[in-house]
Amino acid sequence: MNTMRLIDTHAHIDELPYIEQSLERAKTKDLVAIIAVGSSFLANMKVLALAEQYRNYVYPAIGIHPHEAEANLEEAFKAIESNAIHCVAIGEIGLDYQYAVNKARQKEVLEVMLDIAKKYDKPVSLHSRRAWDDVLSLVQAHGIKKGVFHWYSGPIETLQRILDYGYFISATPAVDYSRKHKEAILNTPIERILLETDTPVKYSGVPSEPSDTARVLEIVAEMKDVTASQLADITTRNASNLFNLSTQDT
Numbered sequence: 001m002n003t004m005r006l007i008d009t010h011a012h013i014d015e016l017p018y019i020e021q022s023l024e025r026a027k028t029k030d031l032v033a034i035i036a037v038g039s040s041f042l043a044n045m046k047v048l049a050l051a052e053q054y055r056n057y058v059y060p061a062i063g064i065h066p067h068e069a070e071a072n073l074e075e076a077f078k079a080i081e082s083n084a085i086h087c088v089a090i091g092e093i094g095l096d097y098q099y100a101v102n103k104a105r106q107k108e109v110l111e112v113m114l115d116i117a118k119k120y121d122k123p124v125s126l127h128s129r130r131a132w133d134d135v136l137s138l139v140q141a142h143g144i145k146k147g148v149f150h151w152y153s154g155p156i157e158t159l160q161r162i163l164d165y166g167y168f169i170s171a172t173p174a175v176d177y178s179r180k181h182k183e184a185i186l187n188t189p190i191e192r193i194l195l196e197t198d199t200p201v202k203y204s205g206v207p208s209e210p211s212d213t214a215r216v217l218e219i220v221a222e223m224k225d226v227t228a229s230q231l232a233d234i235t236t237r238n239a240s241n242l243f244n245l246s247t248q249d250t
């Protein structure tokens with residue numbers, strides 16, 4: 001019998017109320033690794049501590065989410081620079097034009113993050129809501145070759161350029177009901193898809209946790225007309241390669 005191996009490639013586990021229990025449930029749903037993404041100075045510190053505590057299961061990514069761009073970030077920038085080397089990615093970073101944070105400031109912060117990613121040769125985990133083209137232009141301008149446009153729900157034309165450039169996109173549980181997100185996943189070859197939950201984001205009113213990656217797997221497998229086990233193999237390989245994970249057999 002085939003054992004499945006899944007990776008939640010974008011989870012704010014620092015925000016989960018019962019981390020230990022959620023990780024135990026994730027293990028029962030075939031999760032072999034979780035990429036914990038930070039979004040602020042404090043979240044990044046928690047992510048680093050959790051990655052230490054759950055070594056070889058929780059892998060850290062640190063960054064400044066665009067919603068945090070107007071905070072005082074001096075200390076946060078220093079901490080990201082000094083810990084980048086120990087992380088599997090820089091993220092969650094990006095732009096959000098739906099959110100009322102000064103756009104110029106968002107771009108400034110993103111550029112600092114991209115410089116760090118470039119310097120330490122790390123992939124990026126990107127938030128790009130309603131700013132898809134600007135995020136793509138900036139990552140390209142900074143010479144970042146490896147990254148994922150998480151929960152991509154933008155135009156197909158931009159998606160095509162994202163894929164041509166070699167980036168991944170990731171599927172969340174919203175693939176079940178979001179027309180735009182579904183359309184993006186349908187237009188992306190599975191060799192470029194990652195699975196994620198964006199834990200603890202609520203879908204249809206229910207808070208998510210990493211174990212919900214299994215649900216995303218089922219939905220996407222059906223959409224792409226492959227077996228769950230085939231999709232698990234490919235998306236886990238995609239994630240292991242992108243984040244340079246050393247989980248056994250991946």
Ligand SMILES: [Zn+2]
Pocket residue numbers: 010012037092198
């Ligand atoms: Zn997120």
